[in-house]
Amino acid sequence: MSPGGAPATAPAVLAGRDLAFAYDDADPVFTGLNVAVAAGEVLAVLGPNGGGKTTLLRLLAGSLRPRSGEILLDGAGVPQSRRGIGGLRRRVQLVFQDPDDQLFSASVRQDVSFGPLNQGLDTDTVRERVDWALDALDITGLAGQPTHLLSYGQRKRVVLAGALAMRPSVLILDEPTAGLDPAGVESLLATLEGLRASGTTLVVSTHEVDLAYRWADRALVIDHGVLGVGPVRQVLGDTALLSAARLRPAWGPAVGRALRTSGLLPDDAPDPRTPEEVAALLDSDR
Incomplete structure (x- = not known):
């Protein structure tokens, strides 16, 4: 783990170097912050409310301009023009x-078409992209x-489809599971896992340590500022780090310690990530 915010070992598709930002005359949200996102990975961004998560996401996406530092795309600095x-x-x-912050149009198809149309793409290309995005989010039946009139979860999927229709290299999601019931969370994660498998790089902010x-x-x-960055098992297994960030301990490492104490998990085995992994482990030990 690197408290200074060392980049990922794989080539970074998106990065921020020495970023500083402040809103108007307020104290800086952060200064000298470094982050790198490797192509094809899922990077979870965690921290307390007001700690700078959303600000960082907006800087990486170009909706805020840093006071100093730079955003890099495929290793090249992005001009602030x-x-x-x-x-x-x-x-x-x-x-x-x-x-509701990103829904602009009267119908689902119109809303998902908004970005590609603004890119000046021809009608056939826009239609192909929209159909693909609706299918990827399993909302083709909602097109008209x-x-x-959509539910909260359906509106989340429509906005995500609109982003996908732009065919981005990197998809940045701010608290994507907030407001969803457990079934909605699992459905969304399955969709995002499919996107990751197809090569989309994901940056996800969340308060849910166990989800990350x-x-x-x-x-x-x-x-x-960066308190820690690295492999998820290492970073989120550090209870002192999580306490410093006002986050609760991760479930997996706590269960792993209990299983090792009971002799049910070898010392060199990784901590479980889900209850299903624990159940499978206990079943195999019978």
Whole structure:
């Protein structure tokens, strides 16, 4: 784990170098922050409320401009010009926590078409992208529905489909499971796992330590600066680090310690990520 925010070992598709940002005349949210996202990985960003998670996501997506430092895409600095930011936004899509912040159109198909149409793509290409995105989010049957009649979970999927229709290299999600019931969370994770398998890089902010431990490849813990970054099992197994970030301990490492104490898990075996893994382990030990 690197408290300084060392980059991922694989080549970074998206990175922030020495980032500093402050809102108006307020104290800086952070200074000198470094982050790197490897192609094809899931990076979980965790920290307390007000610690800078959403600000960092918006900087990486180009919707905020850093006071100092730079955003890099495929290793090259992104110019803070209209053309440079436009290029970044075509490759990096940000989906906010509240879907109503990003729904613009009367119907689902119109809303998902919004981004590709603004790119100036021809009608056939837009239709192909929209159909693909609707299918990827399993909402093809909602294409003609008015957006204001959709459930909260359906609206989340529509906004995500709109981002996917842009065919981004990196998808950034701010608290994607907030407001969803357990079945909705599992359904969304299955969809995101399919996107990861197809090569989409994911950056996900969350308060849910167990979700990050179960699903992400690496974790970045911030609170007005980087507290820790590295493989998810290592970072989220550090109870002192989580306490410093005002996060509760991860479930998996706690269960792993209990199983080792009981002689049910070898010392060199990884901690379980899910209850299903624990059940399988106990069944195999009978």
